[in-house]
Amino acid sequence: MTEHFPKDAWYAIGGAATLAEGEVMPIKLFGEERVAWRGDDGESHVWHNRCIHRGMRLQYGFVDGDRLACRYHGWRFGGDAQCKKIPAHPTMAPPDDFCIPVFQSAERNGLVWTTAGTPGADVTGLPGGENFVFCRSLAVHAPPDAVVEHLGDMDASVTMPGILSTILNIEGADVPVAVAIQPVSADKSQVHVTAGQAVAENAIQPLRLRVSAWAKRLRDTIENQTEKEASE
Structure with missing residues (x-):
C-alpha cells in the first residue's frame, strides 16, 4: 500500500x-x-x-x-x-x-476507530465534527489505492490518511460527504460513509438512504473498473 x-x-x-x-x-x-x-x-x-x-x-x-x-x-x-x-x-x-x-x-463522529501502529495524536474524527451522520459501511473488492484513485477522479480531497471528502448534490442541496477507507488487505477495502448536514431529526433517515445509494453505486463502479483493468 x-x-x-x-x-x-x-x-x-x-x-x-x-x-x-x-x-x-x-x-x-x-x-x-x-x-x-x-x-x-x-x-x-x-x-x-x-x-x-x-x-x-x-x-x-x-x-x-x-x-x-x-x-x-x-x-x-x-x-x-x-x-x-x-x-x-x-x-x-x-x-x-x-x-x-x-x-x-x-x-x-459515529464511527469506531483503531490503528495498526502508534498514532502521534488522539483520533481527530471526520472533517466537520459532530455534524456528520453515519450512513453505511460497504465491502469493496478492490485495493484501497483504487478507492482513493477513483474518489480523486471525482475531485474528492484527502483530509487525513484514509479519508476523502467530496460534495454531493442531493435534491438541490450541497451535502458534504466523507468516505473513510479501511485497508482490509492489499486487494480488499471497506468504506464507511458519513454525511455532514444540519437536518431535522425526521430528515436524517432519508439523507442516509440517499447517501447509501450513492455509496453502493460508487462501490459497483470501483469493482467493475478494477475487474476490467485486471482482465486487460
Whole structure:
C-alpha cells in the first residue's frame, strides 16, 4: 500500500451504532485479524482475534456482561483484556500475564476507530465534527489505492490518511460527504460513509438512504473498473 495508508494513522472500522452492546464483530486491517466488541457497560474494544489458551478466534465468542468469553473453553476476559475467570478452575486466580493483545481504539463522529501502529495524536474524527451522520459501511473488492484513485477522479480531497471528502448534490442541496477507507488487505477495502448536514431529526433517515445509494453505486463502479483493468 502507498503513503495513503500509513500504519500509524487511525482507521474507521465500522459504525458505532452497528457495534451494539453485546455484539462481537470480526475485522481486518492490513490483512491482520482483529475482533471488536462492546460490553454491557457500553465500552467498545479492539483486540487480537485469538484466545491465548487454544488460539480459538474470539469472533465466535460471546459477551458476558462487561467481559468477552471464548467459545471454546469459556475463558472470560475483562475490558482490560486480562483473563478474569477460567471455568475449569473456578477457584484459581488467573495470572497477570493471561491477557489478550490490545489495539488502540476510540469512537468519534459515529464511527469506531483503531490503528495498526502508534498514532502521534488522539483520533481527530471526520472533517466537520459532530455534524456528520453515519450512513453505511460497504465491502469493496478492490485495493484501497483504487478507492482513493477513483474518489480523486471525482475531485474528492484527502483530509487525513484514509479519508476523502467530496460534495454531493442531493435534491438541490450541497451535502458534504466523507468516505473513510479501511485497508482490509492489499486487494480488499471497506468504506464507511458519513454525511455532514444540519437536518431535522425526521430528515436524517432519508439523507442516509440517499447517501447509501450513492455509496453502493460508487462501490459497483470501483469493482467493475478494477475487474476490467485486471482482465486487460
